[in-house]
Amino acid sequence: MGMGERHVVSRGFRGRPPAEPERLPPGQYLTRDFPVLATGPTPIDAAENWSLSIGGAVERSREWSWDELLAIPSETITVDIHCVTQWTKLDTTWTGVPVDALLAEVAPRGATHLVAHCAGGYTTNLPLADVRGGKAWIAYEYEGEPLSPPHGGPARLLVPHLYFWKSAKWVRALELLTEDHPGYWEVNGYHLRGDPWREQRYDDD
């Protein structure tokens, strides 16, 4: 979307330009509600026998039970989130465990990427660097309440600096890899990384 691109004008359309346009990545619009995006049903068993495991290219793979996850010191953060379907929601507040704390226990070994695996079969891939250094969490509260199932409860990955399809709902495992391996949407033509500020929606963006 270069500055020189000519748009077609729609007669009589005025719209509502946002108050803080600098907080909107290109091609996004502001929403106040919280749309639910998923290609399939909300799993009915996502909380049953819940555990989170991290394995693959690590020194020692590990599994956390729900109680073990809650025992890890949590963080509460307020961030803007950006969905590839073009909505952006400002100032959302989440509580969860930093992915850094989990990775410290498994000690990645030669890993460059990871794939998140979810209840219901969804997967998404990420560069390891995008979940380290205070940029990603396993989130289990939204706005001070337990995360609801349609939004990924009991726990979802939260990587707010990337398009929200990377913040995998109902996450159950992180598989560390020594190379990139496309997930569900990435196989279907979506971008491998998905930086909203570079408008990396599709694989040819």
Place this chain on the structure above:
Amino acid sequence: MTEPSRRSPWTPAEVVEVRDETRAIRTLVLDVPGWPGHRAGQSVDVRLTSESGYATQRPYSLASAPEDPRLELTVERMGDGEVSPWLAREARAGDRLEIRGPGGRSFSWHVEDGGPLLLVAGGAGLVPLRAMLRHRLHQGSGLDTRLLLSVRTEEHELYAGERAEWEAAGVRVTTTYTRAGGRRVDAEMLADPAPEARPHVFVCGPTAFVEAAATHLLRAGHDTERVRTERFGGEA
């Protein structure tokens, strides 16, 4: 699934006709030169630009089948919407806008994918399912197909004039009215076709409607991969 469809960049589209479906819902018939084609059920991004150069974009389901000569959008006017009031009230023949797509491939169906087909719509959720029904008609398919439609009242029904054509082609249509003590979609209404028949199931509607219907379907034993969903509106 056949080979991936191509995606167009932003492409000018001209409104050639508008049709009121209900008081708040209107169909726009569009001429889009160079449209790469789509699968029934897919969506497009719509971009509107003002005289002053402000632009914004939203995704909408396509109401038309791949075989239809023109693209059709059926849009519900949302009171607090930014784009839908222009599409569903302001736009008239000769107006122009921009289209990019198609997208939303996971919510699409082709007769080669087979059946049975169970289509479950809440209100304007009928829009992408109508594209599938029209595709089935164009293809002369007799695949076992059931449409379960949930609407507030008769006045809220979309495409009422096409119902007879669908039924004549063997589509079993069940409509439930929810207003004033009506019945909402429940497990009993969703029992046919049974999970053992391994139907392709498409559920589209407001978020709360889709959550309820999809949960009934999973509890009944449908495979999660066979239940495709599309939700609109937010969840508090």
